[in-house]
Amino acid sequence: MSEPEVFALIASLVVGFIGWGWLATRGAMVDRRLWSTPDGRMRPGGGFGCLATIFAWFSIGAVLFYVLLNFAASDVKPDAKYVVLYLLMGYAFAAVNTIALRLYGWKVPDMFERRNRAAHTLFYTATLASVCAYAGANIGDGPGFYVVIYCAALAHLGLYTLVVVHAALNRTVYRILVDRDRGIAFRAGCMFVAIGAILGRAVAGNWTGFDAATGDFFRLGWPAVLFVIADTVVARVALSREIDGNLWVDRFTGVVYLLAAVGYIFMLGAPV
Amino acid sequence: MLLPDDSTSPRMKPVTDARALFEIWAPVASPWSAWAKPALFTYLPEANSAPVERIPWTSAGAVPLGSGRHAVVVDLPSVEGIACGLALAERGFRPVPLYNLTQGIGKEVVAVDPLIAALHEGAESLQALAIPDDAPPAFLLDSNRHVGVAAPSMFDNRWMVFPQDFPSARALMSAGIERLLVIRREGAPRVDLLSVLRLWRREGLASARFDPASGETIDLAMDTSLLAVFSAHLSMIFHGLRENAAGGFGGRVPVPQATSGGFA
Numbered sequence: 001m002s003e004p005e006v007f008a009l010i011a012s013l014v015v016g017f018i019g020w021g022w023l024a025t026r027g028a029m030v031d032r033r034l035w036s037t038p039d040g041r042m043r044p045g046g047g048f049g050c051l052a053t054i055f056a057w058f059s060i061g062a063v064l065f066y067v068l069l070n071f072a073a074s075d076v077k078p079d080a081k082y083v084v085l086y087l088l089m090g091y092a093f094a095a096v097n098t099i100a101l102r103l104y105g106w107k108v109p110d111m112f113e114r115r116n117r118a119a120h121t122l123f124y125t126a127t128l129a130s131v132c133a134y135a136g137a138n139i140g141d142g143p144g145f146y147v148v149i150y151c152a153a154l155a156h157l158g159l160y161t162l163v164v165v166h167a168a169l170n171r172t173v174y175r176i177l178v179d180r181d182r183g184i185a186f187r188a189g190c191m192f193v194a195i196g197a198i199l200g201r202a203v204a205g206n207w208t209g210f211d212a213a214t215g216d217f218f219r220l221g222w223p224a225v226l227f228v229i230a231d232t233v234v235a236r237v238a239l240s241r242e243i244d245g246n247l248w249v250d251r252f253t254g255v256v257y258l259l260a261a262v263g264y265i266f267m268l269g270a271p272v
Numbered sequence: 273m274l275l276p277d278d279s280t281s282p283r284m285k286p287v288t289d290a291r292a293l294f295e296i297w298a299p300v301a302s303p304w305s306a307w308a309k310p311a312l313f314t315y316l317p318e319a320n321s322a323p324v325e326r327i328p329w330t331s332a333g334a335v336p337l338g339s340g341r342h343a344v345v346v347d348l349p350s351v352e353g354i355a356c357g358l359a360l361a362e363r364g365f366r367p368v369p370l371y372n373l374t375q376g377i378g379k380e381v382v383a384v385d386p387l388i389a390a391l392h393e394g395a396e397s398l399q400a401l402a403i404p405d406d407a408p409p410a411f412l413l414d415s416n417r418h419v420g421v422a423a424p425s426m427f428d429n430r431w432m433v434f435p436q437d438f439p440s441a442r443a444l445m446s447a448g449i450e451r452l453l454v455i456r457r458e459g460a461p462r463v464d465l466l467s468v469l470r471l472w473r474r475e476g477l478a479s480a481r482f483d484p485a486s487g488e489t490i491d492l493a494m495d496t497s498l499l500a501v502f503s504a505h506l507s508m509i510f511h512g513l514r515e516n517a518a519g520g521f522g523g524r525v526p527v528p529q530a531t532s533g534g535f536a
Contacts, residue, residue, distance in 0.1 A: 022517075026517050029519070033314050034310040034314065109436075109515070109519070112519070113519050114437070177435070178436055178438075178440040180443075
């Protein structure tokens with residue numbers, strides 16, 4: 001490994017370790033200190049602080065391992081050192097994503113202290129969206145790790161922009177964080193995963209230059225905007241006065257978003 | 273209006289476990305307990321601390337609860353909020369403590385001990401009351417939550433509330449709540465509580481303020497425009513307070529380095 005790669009490895013390790021370690025520790029501390037009952041049981045909704053983080057942590061590993069071992073550059077797949085490097089970079093991106101979720105209004109206390117299940121759903125799905133965006137950046141051959149960082153940053157920038165636009169256009173954030181509506185959280189979360197997957201696909205492929213990568217990102221990634229528009233319409237049409245009033249409609253819509261994204265990615269075919 | 277009289281309430285076993293104390297103030301059966309903040313309940317008063325005097329809560333006039341179902345937000349200073357909450361419990365409300373501050377090393381900006389002692393002291397009275405599970409909520413806040421200056425080496429435990437700390441207007445209205453009353457003495461509610469009330473108003477839940485000093489009730493008028501909501505949202509993100517990693521607010525203010533750091 002070259003010096004810059006070693007630096008990237010250490011930086012990713014530090015960011016990932018601090019980010020995810022802090023999240024797991026905080027979850028465990030809050031659970032132990034605040035939510036256990038006198039007889040040692042957890043109060044309803046408690047006890048997921050640490051587990052939530054560990055679950056997300058393993059999910060990230062599973063997705064990234066699969067992509068790195070099957071679709072990464074030809075010199076990365078057989079080399080454990082590089083697989084570890086790109087895996088750790090993925091954890092670092094997902095850790096930063098947890099901070100960026102604040103743009104949407106979500107905060108760590110919503111999950112651990114307030115025990116909001118809808119906030120849990122949003123966290124898992126947003127993490128998955130980030131992993132999809134990062135995984136796409138690892139697909140194809142390229143000259144070095146910096147092109148992966150560039151493509152992943154581009155995909156995440158697109159993801160965050162659409163997340164902020166979605167928050168501005170809708171009252172979904174309020175419905176998730178204050179109403180604790182699990183159906184809406186699932187629907188919005190599926191939309192984020194769909195956007196992450198499309199933007200990940202938009203930055204996937206063999207590296208031919210910064211201009212080409214940026215051009216491909218806009219050329220192939222624009223349908224992600226349609227999901228924000230569609231969800232804005234759905235949020236107005238399927239508005240319910242009740243909390244979880246449209247639980248199954250929202251779940252169904254979320255699955256439709258995912259299927260639409262998968263259909264689009266299959267339609268594009270394998271990245272070149 | 274006074275706290276329940278000791279002579280008429282059955283004697284309860286003293287609560288010696290912090291988590292058991294939380295169970296009394298936030299029983300699992302009450303739907304509003306999901307919003308109660310456990311941060312203060314992780315402490316118990318020192319065994320050798322002086323017993324706290326029962327604080328009677330009085331107001332110039334009866335709290336105007338009228339007909340129909342009300343939810344109450346008690347925004348009174350320090351232990352007065354707890355005393356008021358207990359008085360409301362006598363009238364069939366479920367007090368929901370939202371005190372979200374912690375203790376730590378250094379002088380505290382917001383005094384915690386009186387609140388802990390009052391919650392401990394009030395637990396017996398609360399346990400003696402048979403509050404129905406579907407009782408309307410009375411959310412308890414400390415109006416001094418943002419008062420004070422945090423100097424270096426102090427423990428800055430000033431805190432605030434967010435819309436997520438309360439049930440939504442939709443949740444309140446589906447429980448039959450028709451109106452909201454804020455019990456507060458010193459002028460208009462703080463910006464954090466105001467943003468909660470504003471969101472409730474936008475959802476169709478009107479609120480009024482009752483001043484226990486004068487006995488007056490005033491309808492709260494507020495700007496519900498998108499600009500007001502957005503600016504309040506920004507102030508929620510950049511609040512500048514210290515969140516505690518184990519829950520609640522509170523953190524030590526670092527002492528600046530005494531050395532210049534230049535060449536000797």
